[in-house]
Amino acid sequence: MPQLLGDQMAIQQGKQMLMSITPAVTSQFDQHPHRLIANWANHIRMVAGAAPLALAQAQKHMYKVIETSDVDRGTASWYGPYFHGRLTANGEIYNQYDLTAAHRTLPLGSFVQVTNRENGRSIVVRVNDRGPYYDEDSRIIDLSYKAAQILHGEDRGVMPIELVVLEARPAFPTTRPIAPQTVALNNTF
Incomplete structure (x- = not known):
């Protein structure tokens, strides 16, 4: 893996x-x-x-993350050269070739899975910026250029997507372990 x-x-x-x-x-x-x-x-x-x-x-x-039940559908756009090299909302320098995204409300540093609904391609991106600020009713995320390219959505600029919020995978099993059975041993040789 x-x-x-x-x-x-x-x-x-x-x-x-x-x-x-x-x-x-x-x-x-x-x-x-x-x-x-x-x-x-x-x-x-x-x-x-x-x-x-x-x-x-x-x-x-x-990334050691799993899907949550928090799912949203809408459109995604991408942002690239004009913003490349500028500061993002979390203080990083924006790199259009990283797999990152801008979202209006999700915590900075969170991961989401974005699926292009036209072709089924999916990718995981990390939220490091705020936006999108255009067409706020349907546009729910701005992707980096590279993320849009992997989803085959860079040519049109906007694509229909499904967004699934991801969370950290539990470090330990969430179910209670079964107690071991006590077995009497016959210590005869």
Whole structure:
């Protein structure tokens, strides 16, 4: 499974590290690092006889998030070159090639899964800015250029989407563990 380890990406099988990939390596490819690690992990999964993961599935695993019941439908737009290099609402420098988004009310730093309703493509983005401020009745999120590109929505500028709010995956099981059975042992040798 794909993993994030600080600024590196890795592929793990259970607790076994199969490979790690530095930013220097990912920068040599013409793909977003999340897509790159998902593709590499899928090659390993297919060799092992496992089904490949969609990009959003791999991202949810990397970010350790799960879907909530908070779902919204509307349209998404994207913002790019004019804002590239400017400050976002959380103080980061906007990079149109990162997988980020602007939302009016969600907490900064939260993750959402956005699905293009026309083609079914999905991606997970992190909210780091505020907006959109145009067509507030139907437009619910502004995506980075790269996110819109992965969803195949960059040419039209606006696309119909479904947005699912994600939350941190519980660190421990949420169900109570079953108590172990006491077994009497016959200590005869």
